[in-house]
Amino acid sequence: MLIFDLFKMALRSLWSNKLRSVLTALGIIIGVASVISMISIGEGARKQTLTTIAKFGTNIITVKPGEKKSRHVQSGKVDTLKLEDAYAIEKHISSITGAAAQVYKNAQLKFGNKNSNSLVRGTGEKYPQLSNFVLEEGRYFSREEVQTARRVCVLGATVVKNLFGDKNPIGEVLKVDGNNYTVIGRMVAKGALSWFDPDDQIMIPVTTAQKRLFGMDYVQAIDIQARNIDEMEKIKDDVKALVRRRHNIPEGKDNDFYVQNSSEWLNSWGDAAKTFTFLLGGIAAISLMVGGIGIMNIMLVSVTERTREIGIRKAIGAKKREILEQFLIESVVISFLGGAFGIGIGIGISQVVSKMGGWDTIVSFQTILLAFGFSVAIGVFFGFYPANKAANMNPIDALRYE
Amino acid sequence: MIEVAQLSKTYRLGNQEVYALREVSFNISKGELVSIMGPSGSGKSTLMNLLGCLDLPSGGSYHLANIDVQSLKANELAEVRNKQIGFVFQNFNLLPRATALENVELPLLYGRIPQSRIKALDSLDKVGLRDRAKHRPNELSGGERQRVAIARAIVNNPSIILADEPTGNLDSKTGVEILNSFKQLNAEGATIILVTHDPSVSDQCPRTLFMMDGCLSKDERKPVSEVHGC
Ligand SMILES: Nc1ncnc2c1ncn2[C@@H]1O[C@H](COP(=O)(O)OP(=O)(O)OP(=O)(O)O)[C@@H](O)[C@H]1O
Numbered sequence: 001m002l003i004f005d006l007f008k009m010a011l012r013s014l015w016s017n018k019l020r021s022v023l024t025a026l027g028i029i030i031g032v033a034s035v036i037s038m039i040s041i042g043e044g045a046r047k048q049t050l051t052t053i054a055k056f057g058t059n060i061i062t063v064k065p066g067e068k069k070s071r072h073v074q075s076g077k078v079d080t081l082k083l084e085d086a087y088a089i090e091k092h093i094s095s096i097t098g099a100a101a102q103v104y105k106n107a108q109l110k111f112g113n114k115n116s117n118s119l120v121r122g123t124g125e126k127y128p129q130l131s132n133f134v135l136e137e138g139r140y141f142s143r144e145e146v147q148t149a150r151r152v153c154v155l156g157a158t159v160v161k162n163l164f165g166d167k168n169p170i171g172e173v174l175k176v177d178g179n180n181y182t183v184i185g186r187m188v189a190k191g192a193l194s195w196f197d198p199d200d201q202i203m204i205p206v207t208t209a210q211k212r213l214f215g216m217d218y219v220q221a222i223d224i225q226a227r228n229i230d231e232m233e234k235i236k237d238d239v240k241a242l243v244r245r246r247h248n249i250p251e252g253k254d255n256d257f258y259v260q261n262s263s264e265w266l267n268s269w270g271d272a273a274k275t276f277t278f279l280l281g282g283i284a285a286i287s288l289m290v291g292g293i294g295i296m297n298i299m300l301v302s303v304t305e306r307t308r309e310i311g312i313r314k315a316i317g318a319k320k321r322e323i324l325e326q327f328l329i330e331s332v333v334i335s336f337l338g339g340a341f342g343i344g345i346g347i348g349i350s351q352v353v354s355k356m357g358g359w360d361t362i363v364s365f366q367t368i369l370l371a372f373g374f375s376v377a378i379g380v381f382f383g384f385y386p387a388n389k390a391a392n393m394n395p396i397d398a399l400r401y402e
Numbered sequence: 403m404i405e406v407a408q409l410s411k412t413y414r415l416g417n418q419e420v421y422a423l424r425e426v427s428f429n430i431s432k433g434e435l436v437s438i439m440g441p442s443g444s445g446k447s448t449l450m451n452l453l454g455c456l457d458l459p460s461g462g463s464y465h466l467a468n469i470d471v472q473s474l475k476a477n478e479l480a481e482v483r484n485k486q487i488g489f490v491f492q493n494f495n496l497l498p499r500a501t502a503l504e505n506v507e508l509p510l511l512y513g514r515i516p517q518s519r520i521k522a523l524d525s526l527d528k529v530g531l532r533d534r535a536k537h538r539p540n541e542l543s544g545g546e547r548q549r550v551a552i553a554r555a556i557v558n559n560p561s562i563i564l565a566d567e568p569t570g571n572l573d574s575k576t577g578v579e580i581l582n583s584f585k586q587l588n589a590e591g592a593t594i595i596l597v598t599h600d601p602s603v604s605d606q607c608p609r610t611l612f613m614m615d616g617c618l619s620k621d622e623r624k625p626v627s628e629v630h631g632c
């Protein structure tokens with residue numbers, strides 16, 4: 001029998017049991033829709049992570065205290081890096097446009113009767129340039145204000161919105177953990193990441209943060225901006241040598257700090273997002289599996305119900321293979337159509353998520369191909385046992401079946 | 403055409419053996435019209451199923467057109483059923499969702515025979531049902547259904563046509579029509595074996611096999627002239 005006739009037969013039999021076919025396909029539809037939407041959400045999150053990290057600058061080298069054991073784990077002492085290291089780097093390393101020491105912690109901000117718990121970043125005067133922050137109004141603090149540890153602050157856009165609303169914050173006095181700080185500037189919004197809002201922070205001089213706010217004599221990071229990307233590796237080596245000398249680390253001993261550039265950081269974030277995508281995709285794949293079991297269940301019922309039909313077909317000369325194909329085509333058609341609808345619905349869901357969550361989702365061609373391939377494979381895999389059962393029936397027993 | 407020797411069939415029901423067919427032997431030549439008679443449970447259907455390659459015997463041998471049926475594999479048996487045998491059942495056994503034409507066409511599709519539509523229509527024409535081609539079985543009378551089943555059985559030009567009580571579910575007038583269809587086919591050269599409980603049917607067949615308790619009790623041949631005299 002030609003494959004075309006088998007298809008016609010399969011479609012007719014599915015059509016004559018419309019409701020059942022739809023319900024069976026529903027399992028696959030839900031499974032595929034969740035695979036598509038989960039992966040598109042995960043992929044979207046990954047891409048957004050990468051682009052926003054790129055917004056922070058890709059020519060940044062960061063020095064951090066402790067040692068880096070593996071990609072994601074750091075350990076060791078946290079207080080080895082000093083403000084003076086940052087000044088020394090700025091002074092002695094060539095091919096850099098600037099360096100900024102960092103200390104940061106969350107603190108309670110208060111203006112009038114409004115409160116917010118936001119990140120307070122103590123840093124140097126070069127920070128806006130290093131992190132692609134643009135001043136909207138007012139001014140940023142100067143080198144002199146850093147040296148004299150003045151109580152001044154520059155606000156991120158979210159902080160302005162939450163505490164000041166439409167009011168102009170410049171010149172106002174903000175309470176940070178109970179202490180007064182004069183607002184001297186505000187920043188243009190950068191846009192929130194999914195896990196972190198860079199606009200929900202205020203910047204104060206690093207010395208002020210160390211002495212007056214956090215009470216620490218070390219810094220948590222030093223950001224260094226390379227003049228151009230090709231020189232990053234050389235700068236890293238120079239920085240390592242310089243800091244080792246400053247920390248008096250003898251030859252052969254491990255660093256008590258580590259240096260990484262933003263692209264490494266970017267990669268490890270990208271990896272984390274990938275893991276997230278796989279996880280979501282995996283959960284969705286399980287629901288696809290459940291859909292497959294639904295197909296198997298219905299096909300078994302269908303084979304039993306149609307025992308007599310199978311007997312008739314065998315009596316007039318149907319071969320095993322032709323019976324097998326007939327039933328296999330039915331289950332594949334169900335899963336194929338289920339896959340097609342599921343893809344449509346999945347794309348719809350991801351569009352809704354991106355509208356409501358304000359966050360891009362990516363439906364890639366590969367994802368669609370994967371979901372399609374997966375659903376057809378499930379149709380074949382779970383359809384095979386019932387189809388084989390039908391194909392192996394003895395003609396006379398099948399004909400006698402009541 | 404058909405050579406049957408010591409053909410036996412036993413069914414096992416739990417510990418008990420049921421002898422449905424005990425060492426039956428006979429030959430049927432090409433072009434014969436043979437009826438099989440016997441009381442209920444005497445093994446007629448069992449014999450027909452073996453002759454139709456729907457079932458395999460427990461013992462003895464069966465040669466169809468010089469092929470030893472027992473040596474064939476499942477797919478080769480399917481091929482024999484498709485090409486050599488046309489089976490007509492008491493309860494028609496048509497596919498309920500397919501039209502008359504599609505039912506008749508089906509053996510041609512399985513046999514991968516070209517121009518199946520036209521051949522199926524010709525076959526329906528032979529049983530006088532060309533105008534019912536688009537009807538489904540539940541839109542046909544019992545006699546019409548059986549004629550569709552006959553059209554399906556002859557569409558592949560089989561060497562033998564087997565009919566197990568083809569008129570059993572029909573009134574006597576319709577039964578006569580069906581019988582006439584078979585006689586017509588036989589006159590055109592087909593070998594036909596039909597099981598019947600109706601002596602008036604077997605009277606019109608030149609040869610009758612009588613079954614009793616799984617054995618062949620009598621093999622009766624009538625003069626040809628007598629048959630045509632009816
Ligand atoms: N599948 C089976 N399992 C067990 N015994 C069976 C089976 N099929 C038939 N038999 C037995 O074999 C014997 C012959 O049955 P068969 O159907 O050949 O009779 P029959 O001559 O066609 O009768 P009828 O005229 O009523 O159709 C019966 O005793 C029956 O009980």
Ligand SMILES: [Mg+2]
Nearest residue numbers: 446447448566
């Ligand atoms: Mg019978």
